[in-house]
Amino acid sequence: MMMCTISFLLISFISLTSSQIPNPVRYRLTATDASVRQHYAVDKQFYRLSRKGYPSDASPSAISDNQDVYVPSEGRTYAFNLNSSPPCIANRGAFLDNIDYWASVVRGYGGENKTYDEIIIDSDCDGACLTWSVKYDATAIGYHVDNRLYIRQTDNTPIKTTTILRELRTGQNVLTSVKKFSDWNLGEIPA
Numbered sequence: 001m002m003m004c005t006i007s008f009l010l011i012s013f014i015s016l017t018s019s020q021i022p023n024p025v026r027y028r029l030t031a032t033d034a035s036v037r038q039h040y041a042v043d044k045q046f047y048r049l050s051r052k053g054y055p056s057d058a059s060p061s062a063i064s065d066n067q068d069v070y071v072p073s074e075g076r077t078y079a080f081n082l083n084s085s086p087p088c089i090a091n092r093g094a095f096l097d098n099i100d101y102w103a104s105v106v107r108g109y110g111g112e113n114k115t116y117d118e119i120i121i122d123s124d125c126d127g128a129c130l131t132w133s134v135k136y137d138a139t140a141i142g143y144h145v146d147n148r149l150y151i152r153q154t155d156n157t158p159i160k161t162t163t164i165l166r167e168l169r170t171g172q173n174v175l176t177s178v179k180k181f182s183d184w185n186l187g188e189i190p191a
Contacts (some may be wrong), residue, residue, distance in 0.1 A: 023112035028185040043189040047072035128153040
């Protein structure tokens, strides 16, 4: 009887943890939409945070147009923008949300302890995806907004977010935007 109880609790725990939004302490991720590709490298344990921005059609091996680097020993974030003057700006105590992108995504969809809303079969997931939805009416601009996060069920890899704007009165789709994630890696971030 004791063994059955332990097995049931273990299976319940595994099911619960695999149905939540992953929120690792260390990750690398590339987020690409129609115009911009952003590469993030975050290690919160050692406070190594970096964000590089590219045009979406540029190769990730190309030199970045802009980059943010957090230097914990100085308590500063350095923002390098090679297309502006001056090309480097240092901010003391700067906000890290723009560098720790994934933590902002997790908060936006209800936090790491929120379980998924539904399972959807999607070609980008190569099968089943766990999805989290945030829907609201933006009455000031006259749209219904439907945001959805897709995480591949088999390995908890982030796949994409979608945003659909519908006109409030007619329900007609006005805009659909997709941000795809790639290069998800939980390995060590080089110094």
